[in-house]
Amino acid sequence: MLRVFIFNPEQTLKMKVVVKLFGGLKSEKNFPIREDQHLTVELEEPLTVSELIDFLNLNKKPFIVVLNGVIVNNLSLKIKDGDEIALFPPIAGGDSLTKNIPTL
Amino acid sequence: MKILRINMSEDAPVVRFEDLGEYEGLGGRALTSAIISREVDPLCHPLSADNKLVIACGLLGGTAAAMSGRSSVGCKSPLTGGIKEANAGGQPGQVLGRLGIAAIVLEGKPKGDDLYKIYISKDTVKIEKDNSLRMLPNYDLVEKMKKDYGEKIACISIGPAGEMKMAGASVAFTDMELRPTRHAGRGGVGAVMGSKGVKVIVLDDTGTTPRQPKNVEAFKEANKRFVLGLQKHPVTGQGLPAYGTNVLTNIINEVGAYPTYNFKEGRFAGARKISGEVEAELEKQRGGNPTHGCHRGCVIRCSGIYHDKDGHYLTKQPEYETVWALGGNCGVDDIDKIAMMDFLCDNYGLDTIEMGVTIGVLMEAGLLKWGDADGAINLLHEVGKGTPLGRIIGNGAAFAGKAFGVERVPVVKGQALPAYDPRAVQGIGVTYATSPMGADHTAGYSIALNVLKTGGFVDPLKPEGQVDLSRNLQIATAFIDSTGMCLFIAFALLDQPETNQALLDMINALYGWNMTEKDVVEYGKRVLKFERDFNLRAGFTKEHDRLPRFFYKEPIPPHNVVFQVKDEELDQLFNW
Numbered sequence: 098m099l100r101v102f103i104f105n106p107e108q109t110l111k112m113k114v115v116v117k118l119f120g121g122l123k124s125e126k127n128f129p130i131r132e133d134q135h136l137t138v139e140l141e142e143p144l145t146v147s148e149l150i151d152f153l154n155l156n157k158k159p160f161i162v163v164l165n166g167v168i169v170n171n172l173s174l175k176i177k178d179g180d181e182i183a184l185f186p187p188i189a190g191g192d193s194l195t196k197n198i199p200t201l
Numbered sequence: 202m203k204i205l206r207i208n209m210s211e212d213a214p215v216v217r218f219e220d221l222g223e224y225e226g227l228g229g230r231a232l233t234s235a236i237i238s239r240e241v242d243p244l245c246h247p248l249s250a251d252n253k254l255v256i257a258c259g260l261l262g263g264t265a266a267a268m269s270g271r272s273s274v275g276c277k278s279p280l281t282g283g284i285k286e287a288n289a290g291g292q293p294g295q296v297l298g299r300l301g302i303a304a305i306v307l308e309g310k311p312k313g314d315d316l317y318k319i320y321i322s323k324d325t326v327k328i329e330k331d332n333s334l335r336m337l338p339n340y341d342l343v344e345k346m347k348k349d350y351g352e353k354i355a356c357i358s359i360g361p362a363g364e365m366k367m368a369g370a371s372v373a374f375t376d377m378e379l380r381p382t383r384h385a386g387r388g389g390v391g392a393v394m395g396s397k398g399v400k401v402i403v404l405d406d407t408g409t410t411p412r413q414p415k416n417v418e419a420f421k422e423a424n425k426r427f428v429l430g431l432q433k434h435p436v437t438g439q440g441l442p443a444y445g446t447n448v449l450t451n452i453i454n455e456v457g458a459y460p461t462y463n464f465k466e467g468r469f470a471g472a473r474k475i476s477g478e479v480e481a482e483l484e485k486q487r488g489g490n491p492t493h494g495c496h497r498g499c500v501i502r503c504s505g506i507y508h509d510k511d512g513h514y515l516t517k518q519p520e521y522e523t524v525w526a527l528g529g530n531c532g533v534d535d536i537d538k539i540a541m542m543d544f545l546c547d548n549y550g551l552d553t554i555e556m557g558v559t560i561g562v563l564m565e566a567g568l569l570k571w572g573d574a575d576g577a578i579n580l581l582h583e584v585g586k587g588t589p590l591g592r593i594i595g596n597g598a599a600f601a602g603k604a605f606g607v608e609r610v611p612v613v614k615g616q617a618l619p620a621y622d623p624r625a626v627q628g629i630g631v632t633y634a635t636s637p638m639g640a641d642h643t644a645g646y647s648i649a650l651n652v653l654k655t656g657g658f659v660d661p662l663k664p665e666g667q668v669d670l671s672r673n674l675q676i677a678t679a680f681i682d683s684t685g686m687c688l689f690i691a692f693a694l695l696d697q698p699e700t701n702q703a704l705l706d707m708i709n710a711l712y713g714w715n716m717t718e719k720d721v722v723e724y725g726k727r728v729l730k731f732e733r734d735f736n737l738r739a740g741f742t743k744e745h746d747r748l749p750r751f752f753y754k755e756p757i758p759p760h761n762v763v764f765q766v767k768d769e770e771l772d773q774l775f776n777w
Contacts, residue, residue, distance in 0.1 A: 119451045119478065120444065134473065160435075161654060166457040166468075166759050170658060183455040187435040 112140040112178040116153065120186045125154040140176070147172035149182065160187035202303040205326065207319065209397045210250055210309030214317065214328045221303060226712075228260030230286045230682035231728045232304050233275025237284050238731040243739035247279035247389070248366055248396040250310035256297070256357060256372075256402070257305075259685015263298015263412045264420075266707055267428050269685045270294045270496030272357075272374060277739070278388035280368040280555070280597055281614040281639040284735040286682065287390045288643070290495035290504075291374030291383035292355035293402075294685055299409040311398040316364070320350065322405040334400045336361045338548040338585065339373045339381035346403050347379060356381065358401040360550025363391030365587050367595030368615075369555040370395065373547065376495050376504075382517040383495050386552035387641060388616060389597075415713035423706035428500050430700030436655060436692040441503035442492045446521040447477030449620075449648075450529075456652055456661065457759045458625035461529050462571055463561040464611050464618070467625050467757045471534025475524050480536060481505070488512050501689055507540050516544035519553075522642070525620035526557020531564055532571035539574070542581055549585035551595065556581065558617035559598040566605035609751050614639035614741070623748055623764050624757045626651045626661040630764050631671035635746045635774040637732035643688055645674035649695060656695030664765040672774050676725035683728060684708065726777065733775055743772050 116136040118124065128136040144152060146162055146169055162169045163183040164176075176182065204224065208215040221227070227235050233255040245251035254276045261269035272294035278285035297305070300321060311317070316334050320327040334342060339360045346356055355375050362370035370391030373381035385391075414420035431437040440448050450472050453459045457467035473479065481491035487508035495504040495517075505518030519540050527533065527542040546553045560577050563569065569576035583591030593604045598617040602610035611618040616639030623630025628647025636644035647670050651661035659666045681688055686704070694701045701718070709716055716724075736745075752764040 117455065119455075119476075120440065120448060121478070161452065161652075163452075163455045166455065168456060168652065168654075168658075168661070183451075185452055187439075 112143065112176070114138045114140060114149070114176055114178075115181040117181065117183040118155070119183065121157065122159060122184055122186050123156045125156065143175050145173045145175055146182070149176055150184070155184070157186045159184035161185040202301055204304050204306060205302050205321070206306045206308060207326075207328065208309045209307060209311050209317070209399065216326045216328065224303075228262065228303065228683050229257055229271065229273040229685050230275070230288070230679060231724065232257040232683070233273045233286050234284060234728055234731040234735075236304065236306060237275050237277065238735040241277055241735075243277070243735050245277060247277045247282070247393060252277045252393055252396070254307040254390065254393045254397055255304050257303060258294040258297040260683060260708060261711065262294050262685040263296075263300070264414065264711060265411045265498070266424055267431070267498050267500050268687045268690055270498060271682070271685050271687055272297065272385070273682060274372050274385035274390045276390055276393040278390070278639075279366070279392045280387075280389040281616050283614055283639065283739055283741055284637055284732045285388035285390060286638065286732075287372070287385035287387045288682055288688075289372070289374040289383045289385040290687065291376050292496050293357050293374045293404055295496060295498065296355045296404040296406045298412055298685070299406045300404065305402065307394065307397040307399055310396060315398060316400045317398050318400055319402045320405070321402065323408045331400070336364060337400075339550055340548050342401060343375060343379060343381050346401060350403050350405060352379060353405065353407055354379070355404045355406075356401055357404070358550075359391045359394045360548060361585050361587065362550045362595050363395040364400070365592065365595065366392040366395045367551075367584070367592065368392055368600065369552050369559070369595050369597045371550050371552050373550055376517065377497060380517070382547055384547065384550075384552070386554065388638065391550050412711070414711040416710040420707055420710035423703050423710055427700060427703035427707060430693050430697050430703055431500055431690060434693040434696060434700070436653070437501045437689060441501050441689060444477035444481050445491065445503045445505050445518050447480050447519070447524050449521040450476040450524060451478065452652060453621060456625065457757075458622045458652070458661065459525065459529055460611075460618070460620065460622045462532055463530065463565045463609060464622060464757070467622050467759055469529035469532075469534075472529060474534045475528045475536045475539060477521070480507070480518065480524075483536065484508065484518065489518075491518065493518070499687070501687065503689060509540075510537065515540050516547065519543040522620045523553035523557070526554045527560065527577065530557050530561045530620075531577060533574045533577065534572070535574050538578065542578060545578065545581040545585065549581065551581070551584060554619050555597045555617045556584070556594070558611060559594050559601045562598050562602045562607050562610055563594070563605060565609060566607050568605065609749075611749060612640060613748060614745055616640045621648055622757055623752055624762050625760055627664050627764060627766055628659060628661065628667040628670045630748055630752070631667045631766055631771060631774065632675065634748050634771050635671065636675065637729065637736050643678065645671045645678055646688070646691070647671055647674060649674070649692065655692050662760060662762055664767070664770070667766055668770050668774055672777065675729060675774075676722055679725040679728035680721050683724065729775065746771050746774075
């Protein structure tokens with residue numbers, strides 16, 4: 098019998114992501130810690146930034162999200178293999194994403 | 202409140218108290234900039250008898266208001282050639298206010314090279330020649346003052362750098378522990394104090410009480426709301442107390458805006474080792490303290506106490522800009538050596554930002570290798586000793602860059618750029634370029650919105666919206682700098698309208714005013730107008746409101762961007 102193998106990258110590709118936690122953020126899970134103290138996280142399926150944050154099971158909710166050096170406001174962005182994501186708690190910023198430049 | 206004028210030109214310096222008169226309603230930066238703009242010849246030599254040094258407390262100085270301990274030091278700057286207001290924490294601001302002094306104005310210049318000390322208490326102003334103080338570093342000087350005048354004093358002083366009239370010299374303000382750790386660092390204000398022959402001003406508020414508000418109850422109530430607002434906000438209530446300003450190292454590094462190797466790269470591999478998180482942990486382990494106010498009445502407590510490996514006091518917790526300038530900017534990732542350099546700068550009386558950038562420029566020149574912390578420490582000793590090389594370094598990055606033939610010198614109006622790359626955070630580039638102070642991050646701290654998402658978010662990598670952002674922040678900052686409030690209250694003010702209102706209510710209750718937010722804007726604009734006007738008369742043109750050209754030509758990794766805000770847009774900043 099001939100078996101047809103259909104390659105579906107969304108189902109089969111394991112992704113490795115570097116997660117950097119700052120300002121007292123800690124994951125409750127035991128991810129491998131790299132020499133530079135950052136975490137290597139393997140994902141079975143592609144996740145959004147928001148889903149990754151949930152998956153990490155952090156002690157505090159992160160507020161500033163930096164994906165490959167760029168500040169991310171849209172948490173539904175998909176994470177790609179090899180991405181680096183840095184998370185900061187709201188220690189370094191306010192909670193007013195939706196506000197405009199202050200009018201003085 | 203009075204202005205205390207001391208004319209140093211006569212054999213016996215002349216002291217006179219004056220009413221505020223035309224300066225009524227002005228405090229802090231508004232007062233220093235108004236006096237300099239109105240009374241100093243903009244074309245004078247900054248070290249001449251025609252320049253004045255103004256030391257002012259803020260509108261709220263000497264009251265029971267939380268966070269109101271900042272002092273402003275104003276003059277024509279020997280570094281920029283323009284107007285200068287350098288701002289410091291510490292105890293003297295509060296003490297000046299309690300003594301009923303809105304500002305001390307040092308005028309004229311002694312004929313000889315004698316050094317003077319000035320003692321001010323409730324009833325006396327005593328000025329004495331004291332040449333035994335010559336070339337004393339700030340810590341030794343303050344120890345001597347404690348022996349002479351007791352422990353209940355606050356000191357404003359210069360170290361050897363100020364005596365040698367170096368353009369990188371600071372004016373030191375003592376903290377709660379009576380250590381000279383808080384500095385009006387920028388623009389060479391210490392050199393102007395040195396040119397007046399004044400080594401130290403000792404303030405003694407024995408027998409004084411806090412200034413009484415016109416409406417005591419309203420003041421108390423507004424102060425309470427103000428404090429609650431600061432405690433509630435994540436930056437002023439959690440981030441700054443836990444990690445101090447150095448919490449920024451990891452954040453600025455991650456967004457690729459951490460100027461490394463004299464502004465060649467936007468990330469530093471050793472950033473984590475010198476971050477606020479590591480600094481705070483070391484302070485806890487070694488018996489220091491990561492959460493400490495720089496003056497009484499501070500509720501944010503972003504300062505700290507740094508101990509060496511043996512558990513002995515080394516310096517106050519080095520600030521983010523210091524750790525960056527003498528650390529990452531020079532490729533140095535040893536936090537203990539950076540702390541040692543912080544101590545040396547405080548002791549010799551030097552601006553840490555100017556010194557770090559200057560050493561980076563010298564590393565670029567090949568005088569020492571990137572990351573050579575011991576070499577950098579030696580260079581700071583050269584400055585303190587006043588050797589010919591030390592004098593080149595002590596006069597700042599622009600001066601040293603010329604002396605060593607370096608092209609890439611990160612200065613605006615002669616003043617070194619601080620710890621945020623203007624290509625990766627374009628808003629701060631606008632502030633660096635246009636502030637009347639020269640490159641100064643505090644003049645319009647766009648990082649709050651470009652990175653920290655306080656008060657909103659403006660994409661840091663794009664030129665759009667940055668001029669409006671910087672303008673609004675420069676206006677608001679000019680007002681905050683005039684109140685005597687620590688600028689860090691701005692994080693809570695930007696996010697919480699009720700905290701903003703509490704500040705206005707406090708000022709209104711103190712003076713019996715009816716100041717509104719609209720008045721705040723007008724106040725800030727007025728301050729900037731004093732400053733711009735002085736600079737125009739001193740010969741500044743729009744061409745001075747520019748970044749060095751390499752920021753427009755050299756893309757900075759990792760984002761590989763250049764500064765993109767157009768010159769014509771920069772010229773619109775003061776067009777309101």
